[in-house]
Amino acid sequence: MNIKFNNVSKAFNNQLAIDSLNLEIENGEFIALLGPSGCGKSTTLMMLAGLYKPTAGEIYFGSVVVNDLEPKERNIGMVFQSYALYPHLTVLENIAFPLKQQKVPKKERLRRAEEVAELVHLQEFLQRWPSQLSGGQQQRVAIARALVKKPDLLLLDEPMSNLDTRLKNNMRNEVCRLQKQLKITTVLVTHDQEEAMIMADRVAILDAGKIQQFDPPEKLFNKPKNLFVAHFMGNPPMNFLEGRLVNEGNQQVVVADDWRYAFTKEKALPEKYTGKQVKLGIRAHQLAITQESKDALPAKLLALEYLGREVIIRAAIGKQNVCVFVENMVANNLPEHFYLYPDRAGVHVFDEETGENLSL
Amino acid sequence: MKRWFLPYLMLSPFLILVVMFYVIPAFITVMLAFTDMNYAMEWRFAGLVNFEKIFTDPFLPVIVWNTCKYVGGTLFFNVVFGFVLALLSTYYIQHEKSGIFFRALWMLPRISPPVVYVLLFLWFFAPGQYGLLNALSAIFLGVEPQNWLSEYAMLIVILANGFVGASFGMIIFSSAIRAIPQDIFRAAKVDGATEFAITKEIILPLMKWPVMFVSVWQLLSLLTSFEYILLLTGGGPFLDTEVWSLYSYHRAFVGFEFGYGAALALVMVFTAFFLTALMLKLFDFNRMIKSSRID
C-alpha cells in the first residue's frame, strides 16, 4: 500500500506542529522520519495511525483518503516508544489481543500469536507477565503484537531508544529482516541518525514541522539540501567555515580574514551568487593534513581525541573550529601549525541567509 | 540519644490522643462486653452471658439479614456507581475542567452535613402530596401519593448512603484510571479495540487493586456507621432498617443495656476482621502487592 501526505498540517491550540507536509511512501518501502526532539515526528505517526486528525490536508492510503477513518479501520500495526504492553495480560495474550478484537476464534488466534512469537524468538516467554521481561524482550512483544494481524502499514515510534547499544544493533537487524521478509510498508520514527541510515531505504529529515529532505541515506550524507541536513547528518558534524563569495580575476573564491578557498572552473557557482555571505561545508574525513600551503587552509592544532583505529583532530582555521579524521600514525607527529587540504568533491557551499546548498 | 528522642517528642501529643480516644475506649468496650452493666452503671462481671444472649436474641436473624442487605447493597452501589462516575469523568470526558467539575458535583453530598443531606432526602421522599417525589409523580404520572419511606425504607437507606459513598470510589478509581499511560489506550485503539472493549478488557482489569481497596474500606465503614439510617428512619419502620451497629447503639443507649451493647459491638468488630481477611484472600492480595501493576 502506498501512502501519500498532501499538504497535511496539524495544529495544537493554534500552534502548528506540522506545517503542510508532502510525502509519498512507496508500497513495501521502509522509510524513517528523522529529526530532533519535538520536531513533530510522533505527531506525523499518530496521524498515520488515526490517533490524531490532521487540521488540514489529506492522507491517502492507496487512493483512499483516510482522514476520518478510526485507527481500528486502518489495519496498521504500531510499536510505541514505551512499548505500551498491557500489564495485566501475559505475553501470549498481549500478542493475541489484536486478533481477539477481530473476533478470531480463540484456538486460531493463539496459534497465530505463537507463530508470530516464534518469528521474534519469544517462544519461551509466552506465559510471562510483561513486568517479568527485559527491555529487549518487551520490545519484541510489542513488535509481535504489531505484526500479528498482518498489517498493511507498520509504524515504529522510537522503538529502540530504551535499549542498550548491543541490543539496539541486534534489534535493528531483526526489524530489517522482518520487514524485508514480510514486505510491509514501514515508517520508523527516530532521532538517531545512525539508526535511520542503517535501517531505512529512504529518510525524511524533519525540522520545525517541515520536511527538509527526503532521500536515500547516502544522498542525504553526500548531497545535503541545506545547512540543517548537513549539520544533522554525520558524526562528527560537518565542519563549517564562514566567508564571502567573490571574484578574483577570473577565479571564484571564498575569502575570510585568515584563509581563502578557490573553486575550480567546473565547480564554480552561478554568477548571481557573487558577493553572498556563505558557509563552506566540509566533512571531517574530507580534509587532509599537509605541510604545503597551496590551495589549502592554514590550521592550528587544538586537541586530539583517540577513537582506537582513528583519531579526531580538533583544529582552528581562523576563528572557526574544525574536526579532522586522521590515522593514528599521522596524529602522533603533528606540528602545531599545518595545512588542511579539502577534497574538492566534498566541499559544499551554503547560503548563510537561507541555508540552501548552492553547490548542488 | 537526642536523635531518636525528638521525633518521639513531636509524636507524643498525637500518641496521647490516640491512646485516650481509641485505645482506652476499645479496651473499655471489651471489658464492658463481659459485664451486665445497665442504667445503674455498675461494673459487674457476668462472664459470657451477653454472648449467649446474642445467639438467642429473637431479633438476631432480622438484624443480620438487614445488615447483609444494607452492606451488600450499598457496597455494590458504591463500587459500581463510583466506577461509572470515574470512567465518565476521566476517560470519556477528556476535557480536564469538565471532568473536575463533574467530580466536584458528586463530592457535594460528602461535604454537606449529614443532617442537611438527610433532610433533603426526607423532603424528597416525604409522604403526602408535598413530598417532592409524590408531587412529581402526581404531575407526570397522575398517581396517588405514597409513603415511600415506609414502603421502600431499605432501598432509600441504601440510596442515601450510596450517593455519599460513591464519591469515595469515584476519587480512587479516577486516579487509578489516570495512572494508566495514554500509550496503552492508543495501543488498544490501534489494535482494533472499541471503546467498550477498552473499558472491559483494559480499564476494568487494571482496577482490581483499587476495587479491592474501596470494597474493604467501605465494608468496614458501612458495618460500623449508622448515622444516616438513624437520621432517615431510626431503624424503622418496625425493624425494617435496623442494622447490627444501630441495634448495638439502640440496646446500649436507648435500652441502657451497656453490657449487651458492648458485646454486640465486639462481635461486629470480629466479623469485620473476618470479612476483611476473606476479601483480601478473594482478591489475591499477595500476588497484587508483589507484582508491579502498571509500569
Ligand SMILES: Nc1ncnc2c1ncn2[C@@H]1O[C@H](COP(=O)(O)OP(=O)(O)O)[C@@H](O)[C@H]1O
Ligand atoms: N497532544 C498534544 N497537545 C499539544 N501539543 C502537542 C501534542 N502532541 C505534540 N505536541 C507538540 O507538537 C510538537 C511536536 O511533538 P512530537 O510530534 O511529539 O515531537 P517528536 O515526536 O518529534 O519529539 C511539540 O512541540 C509538542 O509540544
Ligand SMILES: [Mg+2]
Ligand atoms: Mg516523539
